[in-house]
Amino acid sequence: MSEAQLQTNAAGHLSIGGYDAVTLATEFQTPLVVYDVAKIRQQIRDFKQVFNEENINYAVSYASKAFATIAMYQVVAQEGAHIDVVSGGELYTAMQADFPMADVSFHGNNKAYAELEMAVDAQVGAIIVDNFDELAMLTTILAAKDTRVNVMLRLTPGISAHTHEYDQTGQTDSKFGFDIESGQARQALDFVLANDRFQMRGIHAHIGSQIFEVTGFVAAAEKLVATIVEWRDAIGYEPEVINVGGGFGIRYTTDDDPIPASDFVKAIIQAVKQATATNHLAMPAIWIEPGRSIVGEAGYSLYTVGTRKVVPDLLPYINVDGGMGDNIRPALYQAKYEAILANNPQAPTTRKVRISGKYCESGDILVYEQDMPAVQTGDIIALLATGAYGYSMASNYNRNPRPAVVFIENGAAKVVVERETYADLVRLDRSYL
Numbered sequence: 481m482s483e484a485q486l487q488t489n490a491a492g493h494l495s496i497g498g499y500d501a502v503t504l505a506t507e508f509q510t511p512l513v514v515y516d517v518a519k520i521r522q523q524i525r526d527f528k529q530v531f532n533e534e535n536i537n538y539a540v541s542y543a544s545k546a547f548a549t550i551a552m553y554q555v556v557a558q559e560g561a562h563i564d565v566v567s568g569g570e571l572y573t574a575m576q577a578d579f580p581m582a583d584v585s586f587h588g589n590n591k592a593y594a595e596l597e598m599a600v601d602a603q604v605g606a607i608i609v610d611n612f613d614e615l616a617m618l619t620t621i622l623a624a625k626d627t628r629v630n631v632m633l634r635l636t637p638g639i640s641a642h643t644h645e646y647d648q649t650g651q652t653d654s655k656f657g658f659d660i661e662s663g664q665a666r667q668a669l670d671f672v673l674a675n676d677r678f679q680m681r682g683i684h685a686h687i688g689s690q691i692f693e694v695t696g697f698v699a700a701a702e703k704l705v706a707t708i709v710e711w712r713d714a715i716g717y718e719p720e721v722i723n724v725g726g727g728f729g730i731r732y733t734t735d736d737d738p739i740p741a742s743d744f745v746k747a748i749i750q751a752v753k754q755a756t757a758t759n760h761l762a763m764p765a766i767w768i769e770p771g772r773s774i775v776g777e778a779g780y781s782l783y784t785v786g787t788r789k790v791v792p793d794l795l796p797y798i799n800v801d802g803g804m805g806d807n808i809r810p811a812l813y814q815a816k817y818e819a820i821l822a823n824n825p826q827a828p829t830t831r832k833v834r835i836s837g838k839y840c841e842s843g844d845i846l847v848y849e850q851d852m853p854a855v856q857t858g859d860i861i862a863l864l865a866t867g868a869y870g871y872s873m874a875s876n877y878n879r880n881p882r883p884a885v886v887f888i889e890n891g892a893a894k895v896v897v898e899r900e901t902y903a904d905l906v907r908l909d910r911s912y913l
Contacts, residue, residue, distance in 0.1 A: 486825055486864075494822040494862055496780055497888035501822040504893060505782050505860045508884055511802030512782040513871050513897075517555060517889035519778035523741065524559040527770060530745045536753075536766060541585055543726050543771030544570055546868040551887055551896035552775070553577035562605070564769050568595040575602060585632070585723075585769075589656050593617050599629075606630040608684050608723075610657055612664075615671055622677040631672060632723060633658055634684045635665045637703040639696055657685070660707055669711060682721030682764065683707070689772065692729040692738050694747035700724060701748050705755035712761065723767035724748050730776040732865050733818045741773040772868035779867020781807060781883075782822060785859045786838070795834045798855050803837015804844040805880045807863070807870040811843045819847050822860040827853035835861065839878050871897070879905050 487495045494501040497516035504514060524540060531538035541562035544553070548570045554577050556563055564585040565571045574584060584604040588595070589611065596617055599607055609615055609631050622629060634657035658665040665683075672678040683704055687696050704722050711717045729738040749766060756763050783800035790796045809815035819835055821827055829851035837844040846863060855861070874882045881900030886893050 486820065488825055492824055492826065494820060494825050498891050499888045499893055501780070501782060501862055502860050504886065504888075505784065505822070507893070508886055508895065509899065510782050510784045510860070511800070511806050511883040513806070513866070513883050513885045514780045514782060515775070515867060515885070515887050516778045516780075517887050520552075520555055520775055521559055523770075523774045523778070524556070524561050526740075526742050527745060527768065528559075528561070530742045530749070531766070534746075534749050534753075536749065536763060538765055539583075539721075539767040541583075541723075541767055541769045542774055543769045544574075545872060546771030547775045547779070547870075547872050548573055549871075549885065549897055550577040551885075551894075553579045555887075557583075562767075564608070568592070568598050571595070571598060571602065571604070581605065587634070591617075593621070597621055597625075600625060600627065604629075606632050606681055608632050608634050609668070609672075610634050612668065612671075615668065619675060619677070622675075628677045628679055630679045630681045632680075632682045632684050632719075632721065633665065633668050633672065634686075635660050635704070635707065637685045637687070637700050637707075639685075639687050639700050639703065660703070665707065666711070666714075669717065670715075673715075673717065680717075680719070682719035682723060682767075684723035684725065684767075686725030686769065687727060689727040690729045691727045691744075692736075694739070694744055697724060697744055697748050698751040701751040702755050705752060705759065705761065708761060708764075709759045718762060719764055721765045721767055722752060723769065726769040726771055726773070728770055728773040730773055730865060730868075732776075733816050735816070741770065776868040777865045779865065779870065781863040781866040781870060783861045783863070785855055785857055785861060788855070788857070795832055795849060797836050798833050798852070798861070799836050799838060800846070800861055801838055802883065803839045803846060804841060805837070805839055805877045806874045806883050807846060807866055808873050808875070809869055810846055810848070811841070812873075814848075817847055817863045817866065819850060819852065819861050819863050821853050821855065822862040824853065830854050839880070876900075876905055881905060 489495040527540045539562045541564050542556045544563045553574050562583040566587045581602050582605045585606045586599045587608045636657040636659050658668045672680050687700050728741040728744045783802045787799045804811045833852045835847040884899035885897035887896050
Protein backbone atom coordinates (compact mmCIF):
# COMPACT_ATOMS: atom_id res chain seq x y z
CA MET A 481 0.00 0.00 0.00
CA SER A 482 1.17 3.55 -0.65
CA GLU A 483 2.43 5.80 2.12
CA ALA A 484 -0.23 8.33 1.10
CA GLN A 485 -2.89 5.78 1.98
CA LEU A 486 -1.26 4.49 5.17
CA GLN A 487 -0.79 7.23 7.74
CA THR A 488 -0.89 6.57 11.46
CA ASN A 489 -1.31 8.79 14.50
CA ALA A 490 0.19 8.83 17.98
CA ALA A 491 -2.21 6.09 19.09
CA GLY A 492 -0.89 3.86 16.32
CA HIS A 493 -4.25 3.93 14.52
CA LEU A 494 -4.91 4.55 10.85
CA SER A 495 -5.37 8.25 10.23
CA ILE A 496 -7.63 9.47 7.41
CA GLY A 497 -7.13 13.12 6.61
CA GLY A 498 -5.78 13.60 10.12
CA TYR A 499 -8.79 11.90 11.73
CA ASP A 500 -8.48 8.68 13.74
CA ALA A 501 -10.16 5.84 11.83
CA VAL A 502 -11.10 3.99 15.02
CA THR A 503 -12.72 7.14 16.37
CA LEU A 504 -14.64 7.45 13.10
CA ALA A 505 -15.91 3.90 13.49
CA THR A 506 -17.00 4.64 17.05
CA GLU A 507 -18.66 7.99 16.26
CA PHE A 508 -20.42 7.02 13.05
CA GLN A 509 -20.65 3.22 13.33
CA THR A 510 -19.72 0.71 10.63
CA PRO A 511 -19.78 -0.11 7.82
CA LEU A 512 -18.70 3.41 6.99
CA VAL A 513 -17.45 5.05 3.80
CA VAL A 514 -14.91 7.82 4.44
CA TYR A 515 -13.40 10.31 1.99
CA ASP A 516 -10.28 12.42 2.45
CA VAL A 517 -11.52 15.53 0.64
CA ALA A 518 -8.05 17.05 0.33
CA LYS A 519 -7.06 14.13 -1.91
CA ILE A 520 -10.06 14.73 -4.14
CA ARG A 521 -9.24 18.41 -4.51
CA GLN A 522 -5.55 17.74 -5.15
CA GLN A 523 -6.23 15.27 -7.97
CA ILE A 524 -8.54 17.72 -9.74
CA ARG A 525 -5.90 20.44 -9.35
CA ASP A 526 -3.17 18.14 -10.69
CA PHE A 527 -5.21 17.51 -13.85
CA LYS A 528 -5.88 21.20 -14.33
CA GLN A 529 -2.23 22.10 -13.82
CA VAL A 530 -1.13 19.94 -16.74
CA PHE A 531 -3.56 21.67 -19.09
CA ASN A 532 -2.62 25.12 -17.80
CA GLU A 533 1.07 24.39 -18.34
CA GLU A 534 0.30 23.37 -21.93
CA ASN A 535 -1.72 26.58 -22.41
CA ILE A 536 -4.68 25.02 -24.21
CA ASN A 537 -8.42 25.18 -23.75
CA TYR A 538 -9.74 22.28 -21.72
CA ALA A 539 -12.31 20.91 -19.31
CA VAL A 540 -11.76 18.41 -16.52
CA SER A 541 -15.16 16.76 -16.28
CA TYR A 542 -15.65 14.50 -13.27
CA ALA A 543 -17.28 11.22 -14.32
CA SER A 544 -19.75 11.23 -11.49
CA LYS A 545 -21.01 7.68 -11.87
CA ALA A 546 -17.96 6.82 -9.76
CA PHE A 547 -19.56 8.59 -6.77
CA ALA A 548 -22.51 10.95 -7.12
CA THR A 549 -23.85 12.86 -4.13
CA ILE A 550 -24.77 16.47 -3.45
CA ALA A 551 -21.62 16.97 -1.38
CA MET A 552 -19.37 15.53 -4.07
CA TYR A 553 -20.86 17.78 -6.73
CA GLN A 554 -20.34 20.76 -4.42
CA VAL A 555 -16.64 19.96 -4.04
CA VAL A 556 -16.23 19.61 -7.80
CA ALA A 557 -17.96 22.96 -8.33
CA GLN A 558 -15.66 24.60 -5.79
CA GLU A 559 -12.69 23.32 -7.78
CA GLY A 560 -14.02 24.79 -11.03
CA ALA A 561 -14.37 21.45 -12.81
CA HIS A 562 -17.20 20.07 -14.94
CA ILE A 563 -19.23 16.91 -14.34
CA ASP A 564 -20.74 14.30 -16.57
CA VAL A 565 -23.95 12.55 -15.58
CA VAL A 566 -25.48 9.38 -16.98
CA SER A 567 -29.04 9.46 -15.70
CA GLY A 568 -31.89 11.71 -14.70
CA GLY A 569 -31.10 10.83 -11.09
CA GLU A 570 -27.54 12.09 -11.34
CA LEU A 571 -28.74 15.21 -13.13
CA TYR A 572 -31.35 15.83 -10.43
CA THR A 573 -28.70 15.40 -7.72
CA ALA A 574 -26.48 17.93 -9.48
CA MET A 575 -29.40 20.34 -9.65
CA GLN A 576 -29.98 19.94 -5.90
CA ALA A 577 -26.31 20.78 -5.40
CA ASP A 578 -26.79 23.99 -7.44
CA PHE A 579 -24.11 22.77 -9.82
CA PRO A 580 -23.70 25.08 -12.84
CA MET A 581 -25.73 23.39 -15.58
CA ALA A 582 -23.52 24.93 -18.28
CA ASP A 583 -20.72 22.69 -16.97
CA VAL A 584 -22.73 19.46 -17.14
CA SER A 585 -22.45 16.83 -19.88
CA PHE A 586 -25.19 14.20 -20.16
CA HIS A 587 -24.04 10.71 -21.20
CA GLY A 588 -25.83 7.40 -21.66
CA ASN A 589 -26.59 4.79 -24.30
CA ASN A 590 -30.32 4.59 -23.48
CA LYS A 591 -31.48 7.99 -22.29
CA ALA A 592 -35.23 8.04 -21.77
CA TYR A 593 -37.38 10.64 -23.50
CA ALA A 594 -38.17 12.19 -20.12
CA GLU A 595 -34.48 12.34 -19.23
CA LEU A 596 -33.68 14.14 -22.48
CA GLU A 597 -36.50 16.59 -21.81
CA MET A 598 -35.10 17.15 -18.35
CA ALA A 599 -31.63 17.84 -19.74
CA VAL A 600 -32.96 20.25 -22.38
CA ASP A 601 -35.08 22.10 -19.81
CA ALA A 602 -32.10 22.34 -17.46
CA GLN A 603 -29.97 23.74 -20.30
CA VAL A 604 -27.08 21.37 -19.68
CA GLY A 605 -23.81 22.30 -21.30
CA ALA A 606 -23.81 19.35 -23.70
CA ILE A 607 -25.71 16.17 -24.45
CA ILE A 608 -23.31 13.43 -25.54
CA VAL A 609 -25.44 11.70 -28.18
CA ASP A 610 -24.99 7.94 -28.38
CA ASN A 611 -27.24 6.64 -31.18
CA PHE A 612 -29.70 7.50 -33.95
CA ASP A 613 -32.79 6.84 -31.82
CA GLU A 614 -31.57 9.47 -29.39
CA LEU A 615 -31.09 11.94 -32.23
CA ALA A 616 -34.66 11.30 -33.32
CA MET A 617 -36.02 11.88 -29.79
CA LEU A 618 -34.02 15.06 -29.42
CA THR A 619 -35.29 16.32 -32.77
CA THR A 620 -38.86 15.94 -31.55
CA ILE A 621 -38.14 17.50 -28.15
CA LEU A 622 -36.30 20.51 -29.55
CA ALA A 623 -39.05 21.21 -32.08
CA ALA A 624 -41.77 20.96 -29.42
CA LYS A 625 -39.90 23.29 -27.09
CA ASP A 626 -38.67 25.56 -29.89
CA THR A 627 -35.17 25.57 -28.49
CA ARG A 628 -31.60 24.49 -29.21
CA VAL A 629 -29.06 22.31 -27.43
CA ASN A 630 -25.32 21.69 -27.53
CA VAL A 631 -24.43 18.16 -28.58
CA MET A 632 -21.34 16.04 -28.97
CA LEU A 633 -21.20 12.71 -30.75
CA ARG A 634 -19.87 9.68 -28.93
CA LEU A 635 -17.78 7.63 -31.34
CA THR A 636 -16.40 4.11 -31.07
CA PRO A 637 -12.86 4.31 -32.42
CA GLY A 638 -12.27 0.55 -32.62
CA ILE A 639 -9.67 0.60 -29.83
CA SER A 640 -9.92 -1.71 -26.81
CA ALA A 641 -8.44 -1.07 -23.40
CA HIS A 642 -6.39 -3.87 -21.87
CA THR A 643 -8.71 -4.42 -18.90
CA HIS A 644 -11.58 -6.64 -17.84
CA GLU A 645 -14.08 -7.02 -20.69
CA TYR A 646 -16.76 -5.25 -18.63
CA ASP A 647 -14.48 -2.20 -18.48
CA GLN A 648 -13.91 -1.98 -22.24
CA THR A 649 -16.05 0.49 -24.17
CA GLY A 650 -14.07 1.73 -27.17
CA GLN A 651 -14.09 -1.37 -29.35
CA THR A 652 -16.33 -1.58 -32.41
CA ASP A 653 -18.56 -4.26 -30.86
CA SER A 654 -19.79 -2.08 -28.00
CA LYS A 655 -23.20 -0.88 -26.87
CA PHE A 656 -21.86 2.67 -26.82
CA GLY A 657 -21.52 5.25 -29.57
CA PHE A 658 -21.50 5.68 -33.34
CA ASP A 659 -19.06 3.38 -35.12
CA ILE A 660 -16.42 5.18 -37.19
CA GLU A 661 -15.41 2.40 -39.58
CA SER A 662 -18.94 1.57 -40.81
CA GLY A 663 -19.71 5.21 -41.58
CA GLN A 664 -22.28 5.63 -38.78
CA ALA A 665 -20.30 8.48 -37.25
CA ARG A 666 -20.36 10.47 -40.48
CA GLN A 667 -24.09 9.80 -40.91
CA ALA A 668 -24.72 11.11 -37.41
CA LEU A 669 -22.63 14.20 -38.10
CA ASP A 670 -24.60 14.94 -41.29
CA PHE A 671 -27.87 14.55 -39.35
CA VAL A 672 -26.78 16.99 -36.65
CA LEU A 673 -25.37 19.58 -39.03
CA ALA A 674 -28.57 19.54 -41.07
CA ASN A 675 -30.69 20.67 -38.10
CA ASP A 676 -29.90 24.11 -36.74
CA ARG A 677 -31.52 23.22 -33.40
CA PHE A 678 -28.40 21.13 -32.78
CA GLN A 679 -25.25 23.05 -31.91
CA MET A 680 -22.45 20.64 -32.72
CA ARG A 681 -19.64 21.10 -30.18
CA GLY A 682 -17.35 18.14 -30.79
CA ILE A 683 -16.66 14.44 -30.62
CA HIS A 684 -16.14 12.03 -27.75
CA ALA A 685 -14.60 8.61 -27.23
CA HIS A 686 -14.00 6.48 -24.15
CA ILE A 687 -11.93 3.33 -24.47
CA GLY A 688 -12.37 1.75 -21.04
CA SER A 689 -11.50 1.86 -17.36
CA GLN A 690 -8.62 1.14 -14.98
CA ILE A 691 -6.06 1.51 -17.78
CA PHE A 692 -2.35 1.56 -16.93
CA GLU A 693 -0.84 2.38 -20.34
CA VAL A 694 -0.94 5.56 -22.41
CA THR A 695 -0.86 3.63 -25.71
CA GLY A 696 -4.62 3.24 -26.03
CA PHE A 697 -5.29 6.90 -25.24
CA VAL A 698 -2.73 8.07 -27.77
CA ALA A 699 -4.17 5.76 -30.43
CA ALA A 700 -7.70 6.97 -29.67
CA ALA A 701 -6.64 10.62 -29.87
CA GLU A 702 -4.92 10.00 -33.18
CA LYS A 703 -8.00 8.16 -34.49
CA LEU A 704 -10.26 11.04 -33.54
CA VAL A 705 -7.99 13.55 -35.26
CA ALA A 706 -7.85 11.34 -38.36
CA THR A 707 -11.65 11.29 -38.38
CA ILE A 708 -11.73 15.08 -38.17
CA VAL A 709 -9.34 15.31 -41.13
CA GLU A 710 -11.73 13.17 -43.19
CA TRP A 711 -14.69 15.35 -42.21
CA ARG A 712 -12.80 18.56 -42.91
CA ASP A 713 -11.70 17.38 -46.32
CA ALA A 714 -15.20 16.14 -47.20
CA ILE A 715 -17.48 18.86 -45.83
CA GLY A 716 -15.24 21.46 -44.17
CA TYR A 717 -16.29 20.66 -40.60
CA GLU A 718 -13.87 20.85 -37.65
CA PRO A 719 -15.08 20.38 -34.04
CA GLU A 720 -14.38 22.77 -31.19
CA VAL A 721 -13.80 19.95 -28.70
CA ILE A 722 -12.16 16.54 -28.60
CA ASN A 723 -13.30 14.65 -25.51
CA VAL A 724 -11.09 11.62 -24.87
CA GLY A 725 -13.01 10.31 -21.88
CA GLY A 726 -11.34 8.85 -18.82
CA GLY A 727 -10.34 5.46 -17.46
CA PHE A 728 -6.98 6.35 -15.91
CA GLY A 729 -5.90 3.50 -13.64
CA ILE A 730 -5.28 3.77 -9.90
CA ARG A 731 -3.49 1.68 -7.28
CA TYR A 732 -5.75 -0.79 -5.50
CA THR A 733 -3.07 -3.20 -4.26
CA THR A 734 0.70 -3.45 -4.22
CA ASP A 735 0.48 -5.43 -7.46
CA ASP A 736 -0.80 -2.34 -9.27
CA ASP A 737 1.77 0.03 -10.71
CA PRO A 738 -0.11 2.91 -12.37
CA ILE A 739 1.63 5.93 -13.79
CA PRO A 740 0.54 9.31 -12.40
CA ALA A 741 -2.84 10.24 -13.86
CA SER A 742 -1.41 13.53 -15.07
CA ASP A 743 0.99 11.58 -17.30
CA PHE A 744 -1.97 10.24 -19.28
CA VAL A 745 -3.10 13.80 -19.88
CA LYS A 746 0.35 14.91 -21.02
CA ALA A 747 0.49 12.04 -23.53
CA ILE A 748 -3.00 12.83 -24.85
CA ILE A 749 -2.21 16.53 -25.25
CA GLN A 750 1.02 15.84 -27.10
CA ALA A 751 -0.69 13.34 -29.41
CA VAL A 752 -3.44 15.81 -30.31
CA LYS A 753 -0.98 18.67 -30.76
CA GLN A 754 1.21 16.66 -33.07
CA ALA A 755 -1.65 15.19 -35.12
CA THR A 756 -3.43 18.52 -35.57
CA ALA A 757 -0.22 20.33 -36.52
CA THR A 758 0.69 17.63 -39.04
CA ASN A 759 -2.73 17.91 -40.66
CA HIS A 760 -2.98 21.71 -40.44
CA LEU A 761 -5.99 21.62 -38.14
CA ALA A 762 -6.91 24.23 -35.57
CA MET A 763 -6.08 23.01 -32.07
CA PRO A 764 -9.36 22.00 -30.42
CA ALA A 765 -10.16 22.17 -26.74
CA ILE A 766 -9.40 18.86 -25.00
CA TRP A 767 -11.84 17.48 -22.44
CA ILE A 768 -11.19 14.56 -20.14
CA GLU A 769 -13.59 12.63 -17.91
CA PRO A 770 -11.74 11.17 -14.92
CA GLY A 771 -13.87 9.53 -12.26
CA ARG A 772 -12.07 6.71 -10.49
CA SER A 773 -8.76 8.59 -10.56
CA ILE A 774 -10.35 11.54 -8.72
CA VAL A 775 -12.18 9.70 -5.93
CA GLY A 776 -10.80 6.14 -5.87
CA GLU A 777 -7.78 6.50 -3.64
CA ALA A 778 -9.47 9.19 -1.54
CA GLY A 779 -12.00 6.65 -0.25
CA TYR A 780 -11.81 4.15 2.61
CA SER A 781 -14.33 1.59 3.85
CA LEU A 782 -14.35 0.82 7.57
CA TYR A 783 -15.76 -2.44 8.90
CA THR A 784 -16.03 -4.11 12.31
CA VAL A 785 -14.86 -7.70 12.59
CA GLY A 786 -17.60 -10.06 13.74
CA THR A 787 -17.35 -13.84 13.59
CA ARG A 788 -14.47 -15.89 12.28
CA LYS A 789 -14.23 -19.34 10.75
CA VAL A 790 -11.03 -21.38 10.99
CA VAL A 791 -10.69 -24.72 9.20
CA PRO A 792 -7.40 -26.65 9.28
CA ASP A 793 -5.33 -26.30 6.09
CA LEU A 794 -7.68 -23.65 4.65
CA LEU A 795 -7.63 -19.87 4.74
CA PRO A 796 -9.48 -18.50 7.77
CA TYR A 797 -12.57 -16.41 7.08
CA ILE A 798 -12.67 -13.03 8.78
CA ASN A 799 -16.27 -11.86 8.62
CA VAL A 800 -17.07 -8.15 8.67
CA ASP A 801 -20.32 -6.20 8.99
CA GLY A 802 -20.45 -5.09 5.36
CA GLY A 803 -19.65 -6.74 2.04
CA MET A 804 -21.16 -6.96 -1.40
CA GLY A 805 -24.01 -4.63 -0.44
CA ASP A 806 -21.60 -1.71 -0.07
CA ASN A 807 -18.89 -2.94 -2.47
CA ILE A 808 -20.02 -5.38 -5.15
CA ARG A 809 -16.91 -5.01 -7.32
CA PRO A 810 -15.04 -8.07 -5.96
CA ALA A 811 -18.11 -10.28 -6.49
CA LEU A 812 -19.03 -8.70 -9.83
CA TYR A 813 -15.67 -8.90 -11.57
CA GLN A 814 -13.09 -10.11 -9.09
CA ALA A 815 -11.78 -6.64 -8.27
CA LYS A 816 -8.93 -6.72 -5.79
CA TYR A 817 -8.50 -4.56 -2.71
CA GLU A 818 -6.05 -4.30 0.15
CA ALA A 819 -7.12 -4.31 3.79
CA ILE A 820 -5.39 -3.13 6.93
CA LEU A 821 -6.08 -3.44 10.64
CA ALA A 822 -7.13 0.14 11.34
CA ASN A 823 -6.52 -0.12 15.08
CA ASN A 824 -2.95 -1.34 14.49
CA PRO A 825 -1.78 -0.96 10.87
CA GLN A 826 1.85 -1.61 11.79
CA ALA A 827 1.19 -4.93 13.53
CA PRO A 828 3.21 -7.81 12.05
CA THR A 829 1.27 -10.17 9.84
CA THR A 830 0.73 -13.69 11.12
CA ARG A 831 -1.09 -15.57 8.37
CA LYS A 832 -3.05 -15.31 5.16
CA VAL A 833 -6.77 -14.78 5.56
CA ARG A 834 -9.89 -14.23 3.50
CA ILE A 835 -12.06 -11.23 4.39
CA SER A 836 -15.72 -11.98 3.77
CA GLY A 837 -18.95 -10.07 4.13
CA LYS A 838 -22.20 -10.71 5.94
CA TYR A 839 -24.37 -11.29 2.87
CA CYS A 840 -25.95 -14.66 2.17
CA GLU A 841 -23.82 -15.44 -0.87
CA SER A 842 -20.69 -17.56 -1.13
CA GLY A 843 -19.29 -14.97 -3.52
CA ASP A 844 -19.49 -12.22 -0.91
CA ILE A 845 -15.73 -11.92 -0.50
CA LEU A 846 -14.05 -8.52 -0.15
CA VAL A 847 -10.44 -9.75 -0.11
CA TYR A 848 -9.72 -13.22 -1.44
CA GLU A 849 -6.28 -13.70 0.10
CA GLN A 850 -4.02 -11.41 2.09
CA ASP A 851 -1.46 -11.53 4.88
CA MET A 852 -2.97 -9.97 8.00
CA PRO A 853 -2.05 -9.58 11.67
CA ALA A 854 -3.96 -11.55 14.29
CA VAL A 855 -7.53 -10.26 14.05
CA GLN A 856 -10.05 -10.33 16.89
CA THR A 857 -13.78 -9.75 17.08
CA GLY A 858 -14.41 -6.03 17.42
CA ASP A 859 -11.30 -4.95 15.51
CA ILE A 860 -11.72 -2.32 12.80
CA ILE A 861 -10.63 -3.26 9.29
CA ALA A 862 -10.13 -0.63 6.60
CA LEU A 863 -10.33 -1.40 2.90
CA LEU A 864 -8.21 1.03 0.90
CA ALA A 865 -9.04 2.85 -2.33
CA THR A 866 -12.78 2.16 -2.21
CA GLY A 867 -13.85 5.65 -3.27
CA ALA A 868 -15.00 4.72 -6.78
CA TYR A 869 -18.00 2.51 -7.57
CA GLY A 870 -18.45 1.29 -4.00
CA TYR A 871 -21.22 3.44 -2.61
CA SER A 872 -22.53 4.31 -6.06
CA MET A 873 -23.21 0.60 -6.75
CA ALA A 874 -24.43 -0.17 -3.23
CA SER A 875 -27.67 -2.08 -2.72
CA ASN A 876 -30.10 -3.20 -0.03
CA TYR A 877 -29.52 -6.87 -0.74
CA ASN A 878 -30.69 -9.07 2.16
CA ARG A 879 -32.51 -5.94 3.35
CA ASN A 880 -29.37 -4.40 4.76
CA PRO A 881 -29.26 -0.60 5.04
CA ARG A 882 -26.61 1.21 3.03
CA PRO A 883 -23.77 2.79 5.03
CA ALA A 884 -23.23 6.41 5.93
CA VAL A 885 -20.69 8.50 4.04
CA VAL A 886 -18.38 10.91 5.87
CA PHE A 887 -16.16 13.62 4.40
CA ILE A 888 -12.96 14.54 6.26
CA GLU A 889 -11.37 17.94 5.65
CA ASN A 890 -9.30 20.31 7.77
CA GLY A 891 -9.51 17.96 10.74
CA ALA A 892 -13.31 17.91 10.75
CA ALA A 893 -15.67 15.02 9.95
CA LYS A 894 -19.07 15.66 8.37
CA VAL A 895 -21.78 13.17 7.44
CA VAL A 896 -22.71 13.85 3.80
CA VAL A 897 -24.93 10.79 3.35
CA GLU A 898 -26.93 9.53 6.31
CA ARG A 899 -26.91 5.86 7.22
CA GLU A 900 -30.09 4.16 6.08
CA THR A 901 -32.39 2.76 8.75
CA TYR A 902 -34.63 -0.28 8.76
CA ALA A 903 -37.53 2.14 8.32
CA ASP A 904 -35.93 3.39 5.11
CA LEU A 905 -35.92 -0.18 3.78
CA VAL A 906 -39.71 -0.45 3.91
CA ARG A 907 -40.54 3.19 3.11
CA LEU A 908 -41.68 2.39 -0.43
CA ASP A 909 -43.32 -0.95 0.43
CA ARG A 910 -47.11 -1.16 0.35
CA SER A 911 -49.23 -3.69 2.19
CA TYR A 912 -51.02 -6.30 0.09
CA LEU A 913 -53.63 -6.91 2.79
